[in-house]
Amino acid sequence: MKPTFPTIFSITEDEIDINKLVEQITLTSTGAAAIFTGMVRGKTTREGHAQGIAYAPHDTDYLEYEAYIPMAEEKMKQVADEIRARWDTIEGIAIVQRIGKLYPRTPTVLIACTASHRDTGVFEAARYGIDRLKEIVPVWKKEFTPSGEEWVEGEYMPNKND
Amino acid sequence: MKPTFPTIFSITEDEIDINKLVEQITLTSTGAAAIFTGMVRGKTTREGHAQGIAYAPHDTDYLEYEAYIPMAEEKMKQVADEIRARWDTIEGIAIVQRIGKLYPRTPTVLIACTASHRDTGVFEAARYGIDRLKEIVPVWKKEFTPSGEEWVEGEYMPNKND
Amino acid sequence: MHTIKILFFATFRTRAGMSSMELEIKNGSTVGELKEILVAKIPALEASLHHTLLSINRDFAFDEDVIPEGAEVALFPPVSGG
């Protein structure tokens, strides 16, 4: 009999507790967890672009995150479902987005996937999870820098399969 | 000027605090962390083999880990150096092996790598780190099952480059 | 006619100057038609409308989709979470 595999997703203003989240998706059969966390960068040195507009290396004072919470939760569930459809070895999945005013070095997002062994796709599943979250989960951030404030806009345009 | 990049490695009998370890390798320029943790499996369902000997699905009561501590620390440092030689984008590295008597669902090992962005090799670096740890870091575990106890032996035979 | 709820997020909230509104639309109206109505009401939205994401009842929707009765519609820019 297949055990029930835990799926956790949340939008929260609270600190992300990695220990606790990993514990919640660890079953008796679990031997491996791949976890991704993203943090607020205080210094960005790589040139980049968002929505076709180039941005130079710059400093960030803080970010303010907002979410369309009920849709974000549904889309997080969808990301988890997509992961399970691609890697049937995955046992537990946790997806958390922190919102509110967040300062450099603070973890803002977490994706964790567990499996019995490390060679079963856990790393790929976690990578897929964060990539998809950044495409389809409705969360936005406003960046506050020494020279002003600006909404950061993504680039991905969803299609009917998203 | 390149900031000093933190490298943490330890063999410990204490609980692995993922939050704290990630915090310790997060710089102002850090935007991404890929973390691997391994846990004691209470139930192993996959058939496997160690040292050419097949093992069947089985239950585990607990594991007892021992390490050749000074060499393990040197080899952990070597793993970190190898990671940095392969991915010059990596900022912080943490490698921790917990030893002693450890029960199912308990994290026993952690590898975490940070970088400015997630597409710079953090996932690959963490994967490389756990693979190398399991090849060259002198740690062994004894498995206690309902039917007895047995040393688990690895398969990898080091060469002059290890 | 039926009433829908419209939510605005991020830049769209700033441009619209509000976070939500209720609007009466004709039965059978599509997303494309709704966008035209909204731009007529709130000209500030026009500039970014080619780069709008729109959801109906918390799922992405597209110009040809018909808006169901009493729908919760949201307008927002490409997401930038993580």
Next chain:
Amino acid sequence: MHTIKILFFATFRTRAGMSSMELEIKNGSTVGELKEILVAKIPALEASLHHTLLSINRDFAFDEDVIPEGAEVALFPPVSGG
């Protein structure tokens, strides 16, 4: 002659019945020669000797390596940490 310290781990500790010993060896002795001396002293080690890992001063060493004076040598099975 010089004295080296030998450490045994995991199965090798069990087989040797000790976790360490001190041993006098000839100057210029190699790892291969040390293994022969050890098997002569502790026959229980022989069975696993083809699958032994050996380190000198905390780095992996191989049969042809000469053991330096006062070395810390360790014998153990392939590692199984993680």
